[in-house]
Amino acid sequence: xxxxxxxxxxxxxxxxxxxxxxxxxxxxxxxxxxxxxxxxxxxxxxxxxxxxxxxxxxxxxxxxxxxxxxxxxxxxxxxxxxxxxxxxxxxxxxxxxxxxxxxxxxxxxxxxxxxxxxxxxxxxxxxxxxxxxxxxxxxxxxxxxxxxxxxxxxxxxxxxxxxxxxxxxxxxxxxxxxxxxxxxxxxxxxxxxxxxxxxxxxxxxxxxxxxxxxxxxxxxxxxxxxxxxxxxxxxxxxxxxxxxxxxxxxxxxxxxxxxxxxxxxxxxxxxxxxxxxxxxxxxxxxxxxxxxxxxxxxxxxxxxxxxxxxxxxxxxxxxxxxxxxxxxxx
Amino acid sequence: xxxxxxxxxxxxxxxxxxxxxxxxxxxxxxxxxxxxxxxxxxxxxxxxxxxxxxxxxxxxxxxxxxxxxxxxxxxxxxxxxxxxxxxxxxxxxxxxxxxxxxxxxxxxxxxxxxxxxxxxxxxxxxxxxxxxxxxxxxxxxxxxxxxxxxxxxxxxxxxxxxxxxxxxxxxxxxxxxxxxxxxxxxxxxxxxxxxxxxxxxxxxxxxxxxxxxxxxxxxxxxxxxxxxxxxxxxxxxxxxxxxxxxxxxxxxxxxxxxxxxxxxxxxxxxxxxxxxxxxxxxxxxxxxxxxxxxxxxxxxxxxxxxxxxxxxxxxxxxxxxxxxxxxxxxxxxxxxxxxxxxxxxxxxxxxxxx
Numbered sequence: 001x002x003x004x005x006x007x008x009x010x011x012x013x014x015x016x017x018x019x020x021x022x023x024x025x026x027x028x029x030x031x032x033x034x035x036x037x038x039x040x041x042x043x044x045x046x047x048x049x050x051x052x053x054x055x056x057x058x059x060x061x062x063x064x065x066x067x068x069x070x071x072x073x074x075x076x077x078x079x080x081x082x083x084x085x086x087x088x089x090x091x092x093x094x095x096x097x098x099x100x101x102x103x104x105x106x107x108x109x110x111x112x113x114x115x116x117x118x119x120x121x122x123x124x125x126x127x128x129x130x131x132x133x134x135x136x137x138x139x140x141x142x143x144x145x146x147x148x149x150x151x152x153x154x155x156x157x158x159x160x161x162x163x164x165x166x167x168x169x170x171x172x173x174x175x176x177x178x179x180x181x182x183x184x185x186x187x188x189x190x191x192x193x194x195x196x197x198x199x200x201x202x203x204x205x206x207x208x209x210x211x212x213x214x215x216x217x218x219x220x221x222x223x224x225x226x227x228x229x230x231x232x233x234x235x236x237x238x239x240x241x242x243x244x245x246x247x248x249x250x251x252x253x254x255x256x257x258x259x260x261x262x263x264x265x266x267x268x269x270x271x272x273x274x275x276x277x278x279x280x281x282x283x284x285x286x287x288x289x290x291x292x293x294x295x296x297x298x299x300x301x302x303x304x305x306x307x308x309x310x311x312x313x314x315x316x317x318x319x320x321x322x323x324x325x326x327x328x329x330x
Numbered sequence: 331x332x333x334x335x336x337x338x339x340x341x342x343x344x345x346x347x348x349x350x351x352x353x354x355x356x357x358x359x360x361x362x363x364x365x366x367x368x369x370x371x372x373x374x375x376x377x378x379x380x381x382x383x384x385x386x387x388x389x390x391x392x393x394x395x396x397x398x399x400x401x402x403x404x405x406x407x408x409x410x411x412x413x414x415x416x417x418x419x420x421x422x423x424x425x426x427x428x429x430x431x432x433x434x435x436x437x438x439x440x441x442x443x444x445x446x447x448x449x450x451x452x453x454x455x456x457x458x459x460x461x462x463x464x465x466x467x468x469x470x471x472x473x474x475x476x477x478x479x480x481x482x483x484x485x486x487x488x489x490x491x492x493x494x495x496x497x498x499x500x501x502x503x504x505x506x507x508x509x510x511x512x513x514x515x516x517x518x519x520x521x522x523x524x525x526x527x528x529x530x531x532x533x534x535x536x537x538x539x540x541x542x543x544x545x546x547x548x549x550x551x552x553x554x555x556x557x558x559x560x561x562x563x564x565x566x567x568x569x570x571x572x573x574x575x576x577x578x579x580x581x582x583x584x585x586x587x588x589x590x591x592x593x594x595x596x597x598x599x600x601x602x603x604x605x606x607x608x609x610x611x612x613x614x615x616x617x618x619x620x621x622x623x624x625x626x627x628x629x630x631x632x633x634x635x636x637x638x639x640x641x642x643x644x645x646x647x648x649x650x651x652x653x654x655x656x657x658x659x660x661x662x663x664x665x666x667x668x669x670x671x672x673x674x675x676x677x678x679x680x681x682x683x684x
Contacts, residue, residue, distance in 0.1 A: 058587055062469075083593075090590035098588075103581040108603045108678055118589045153679040169589070 004072075005209055006032040006055075006094075006177060011069035012284075013047075013054045016062060023281040024050045026233035027069070029308075032177065037203065037210040039224035039241070041217055041256070043278050047233040048213045052179050055079070056094060057086045073177075092122040095170030099182040101162035105154035111138075112150030115169045122173050134172065140205075141168040141198060160191035164198065171202065179211045184219065196223055217260055221245060226314075229253050232279050232289030235308065239315040249317040251294045288320065296321045334675045334682050338668055349660045350416065354397050357653055362389035368425070368650060387414075421654035426643040431654030434639065438623075440529035441510060442635035445628075446620035448532070448551050449558040454613045457563040458606070461570020465605075466597060468575060476567060483564025492557045492630035499553060506552040508631040515546040554631045558624060562616050569612045574605040603677060610673050618666035622659045 013025040025047040032038050040048050053059050055071035055078050071078040073093065078086060090096075098104040106114060115137065116130035125133070131150060138146035141164040154162060163183060170178060180199065184192040196219060203210060212224060220227050221241060228238040229250065237250040248254050258272040276293040279285070288294070291301040300320045308316040357365070366383040384390055388399060403415025414420050419432050427434030464476040499506045511519060511531060518524055518540070519531060527537050532551070535544035577583070578601060586600040587593075623636025632638070636655070643651035675682040 053584070056588065058584055087590040087592065090588055092590060096588045098581065098585060100581065104585045106582040106586065106600050106604070107680055109600070110679075117591065121590055121592075153683065155680055156683065169585075 003034065004031050005034045005036075005074065007070075007072045008051070008055060009070040009072070011051060011054055011071065012067045013050050013059060013064060014067050015064045020282045023284045024064075024233055025054060026281070026284055028230070028233070028235050030228055030235060030238070032209050032211060034176070035207055035209055036226065037212060037224040039220035039227035040211060040213045040230060041215060041220060041227060042230035043215060045278055045280075046230045048230055049181050051230075052096070052181060052211065052213065056090055056096065056179075057081075057083075058090075088122060091118040091170070091175065092173045093175050094177045094179060095173070095175035097163075097166050097170045097178065097180045097183045100186045101159060101166045102154065102186075104166065105162065107154060110151050110153055111157070111165055114154075115165060115172060118169070118173050134168075137168045137172050138165065140202070141165070141171075143168070159187050160194060163187060163191075163195055167195075167198065167202070171206065171208070174206060175208060177209045177211065179213070181213045182215070183212075184214070184216070192219070199223070217256060229256070232281060232285065234289060234305075234318065236290065236319070237315075237317045238308065239312075239317075243312065243315050247312075247315075249311055249315065250290075250319050251296050251321070252290050288318075331675060331682055335672055338671050342664065342668065345664050346661070349664065350401065350657070351397070353653055353657050353660070354400055356656075357400075357649070358393055358396070360649065365389055365649075368648075416657065421657065422650040424643065424648060424651040424654065426646055426648045426651050427639065431651055434651070435636065435655065435658055437529075438634065438636050438639045441633065442621065442623050442628075442637070444530035444532060445551065445554055445558070445624075445633065445635055446617065447530075449555045449562075450617045450620050452555075453559040453562045454566065454617070456559070457566030458570050458609060458613070460563065461567045461609070462574055462597070462602065462605070464567060464571040465574035465578060468578075476571075480564040480567045480571075483560050484568065486561070488557065488561060488624075488626045489630055491561065492553075492627055495553050495556060496630065506549050508550070508553065508633070510547070510550050510634055511543075512546050512550075515543050518543060550633075554624075554627050554633055557627055557630075558620065566609065566613060566616070570605065570609050573608045574601065577601045577605040580604070607674065607678050610677060611670055614666060614670045614673065618663055621662055621666075 008028060008030050010027045010029055011025055012023070012027055015022045015024055024045075028047065028051050030038065030040075040051075042048050050059065050064075054064075054066045055073075057066075057078070059066065066079055069079065073089065078089060081089070105111075112131055112134055116127070116134040119125045119130040119133055120127065123130075134150065135146045138149070143149060143161060143164055149157075154165075157165060163186075166183070178199075183199075184195050187195065199210065199212075200223065202208075210224075212220065214220060224241050226239070227241050227244050228235045229244075229252065230236065231252050237244070237248070237253050239249075244253065245257070248257050252274070255272065255274040259274065261271060274293055279289055279292070281289070285305055287303060288301040288305055291297050294301065298321055304320070306318040306320050308318045310316050362384045363380055366380045366387075366389055388396065388404060391399070399414065401416055403412045403418055403420065405412050412418075414422070421431035421435075423429075424431045424434045427437070429437075460476055460480075464473045467473045496508060500508060510516075515531075519526070519534070524534070524538055524540070524543075527534055531547035532544055535541070535547055583596065583600060586596045591600075623638075623640060625637040625641050627633070628635045628637035629641050640652065640655050642648075643655065
């Protein structure tokens with residue numbers, strides 16, 4: 001448990017826009033151990049995807065820029081790497097699956113070409129060898145008759161099948177880490193379940209670590225060991241999944257979980273929604289970013305931005321409010 | 331792919347029939363007398379000449395009958411010989427060109443093809459290249475310079491730019507003359523020692539091993555080529571640039587980079603084929619436009635191609651020539667569109683496999 005595979009420290013990413021600089025990620029830190037699955041949860045625009053794209057150097061610059069922080073992969077800082085070095089980390093060490101399997105595939109290239117491409121780049125295989133491995137990989141992710149489908153184009157696959165192909169593409173070079181950026185958001189519920197099951201079985205088989213980004217809390221429960229909740233470009237709570245569901249600490253997490261229906265709910269309980277909208281951060285917040293929408297707000301919340309503090313074994317939360325107060329109000 | 335092409339080909343007869351009907355309808359706007367008078371040079375002296383021609387060619391027959399004759403030809407009641415017939419390549423007599431319209435077009439076409447190829451190929455290649463360059467350096471200095479370059483090209487009228495280069499490079503510097511060949515070269519080309527394979531002088535000169543004639547033909551081409559290329563570069567550059575910028579914003583560009591590909595491959599393999607889809611239409615249609623002759627450019631540079639023929643014919647009210655030319659141009663356009671459609675299918679599987 002001691003060695004850390006990926007360690008992100010105080011990552012900050014900004015986007016320069018005509019309206020001003022948007023601070024999308026404001027000092028995110030997280031760690032990933034070998035074989036571990038980490039779930040990252042948060043509303044749209046809270047910086048989940050930007051964090052992941054930042055560590056792989058995939059933020060389009062301009063307008064985006066990583067302004068501070070480190071991303072240590074096996075002790076090496078990904079953010080300091082030259083273009084040629086980081087290229088060999090992408091896909092080869094850290095594979096990425098994206099949200100919408102249609103728009104993230106190139107429409108004019110065949111599936112065989114797109115899935116086998118990383119092998120030719122990172123493993124220096126010939127096209128034919130690469131295609132053979134591609135067939136195996138497609139079979140592994142559950143594409144029927146993979147050999148015949150190599151020459152098909154993305155639009156000839158169904159949504160679920162496309163996402164399977166995308167997973168095959170991300171895993172083709174057997175990376176150590178799989179980053180899944182809302183891979184099930186664009187799929188319907190039954191297909192979602194299939195994809196989650198597929199990723200679980202692949203994890204058991206290939207043993208990679210997974211960072212699973214989602215805004216679907218129910219999905220994380222059965223999949224991840226640990227989860228981090230993000231808000232306004234910060235990690236505001238981080239805990240093992242069981243702790244998080246059993247004893248959420250941050251008012252935002254409470255709100256998120258309160259907005260979910262539960263099987264053990266008292267009948268007639270109203271689902272709670274969080275009032276207001278997530279902030280657009282034109283300057284780096286000096287107060288708690290959630291303060292405006294928080295029901296437990298105290299004076300200190302408007303003055304200082306809390307950092308993550310350990311509240312329990314492995315359970316960290318960024319909030320000024322006394323845990324007792326929060327629990328009473330729950 | 332094959333079924334796609336066949337489907338496109340099946341549309342062809344329908345389109346072509348419509349084109350001929352349209353052109354025939356335009357011709358029918360003239361009364362029988364007006365049409366007959368096109369063939370009689372001294373109407374006041376010969377009474378009854380017009381009526382004779384109307385009778386002879388059936389110019390007062392019902393429109394569908396005339397259309398049929400116009401299309402397939404008409405058997406002369408006296409000699410039993412079939413005359414006319416667009417389908418048989420007979421487009422009528424051209425007053426301007428002093429010959430059959432088809433024959434005149436055949437005579438003028440090589441010059442136009444020569445100009446179109448010399449201008450078209452570098453135009454498309456460089457235009458697309460500049461557009462890509464501009465897009466991948468979006469908002470940097472090179473992009474700004476290219477945008478100025480293209481806006482200037484886009485907004486200068488052909489005749490202004492043409493006259494300007496003529497003024498500088500012919501009148502002032504005397505480097506590149508207008509026309510198609512110098513007198514001495516024209517004499518050699520028309521002599522028996524020179525075989526005309528294609529009637530494109532640059533090609534023929536090379537085939538005959540006459541570098542001096544090649545050079546002469548080439549320097550005559552420079553100014554019209556520059557004029558056409560610059561004005562069309564501007565357009566192609568803009569189309570390529572905006573299409574490329576759009577593609578570079580697509581999600582699958584992130585995927586390509588996330589796979590660890592070199593930026594060069596990302597652009598060449600993942601962006602360019604997608605970005606070229608709209609460019610193909612514009613590029614091919616521009617090329618077809620060049621093949622149909624470029625009226626103003628050919629007139630400015632006194633270049634004896636289809637365009638200058640058309641303007642001569644139009645100015646002397648030579649209706650038959652103009653309509654014959656229109657028919658020819660529409661055929662080229664239809665064929666060109668078919669070519670673009672096929673090319674489209676070749677580039678974009680979503681169209682091919684729909």
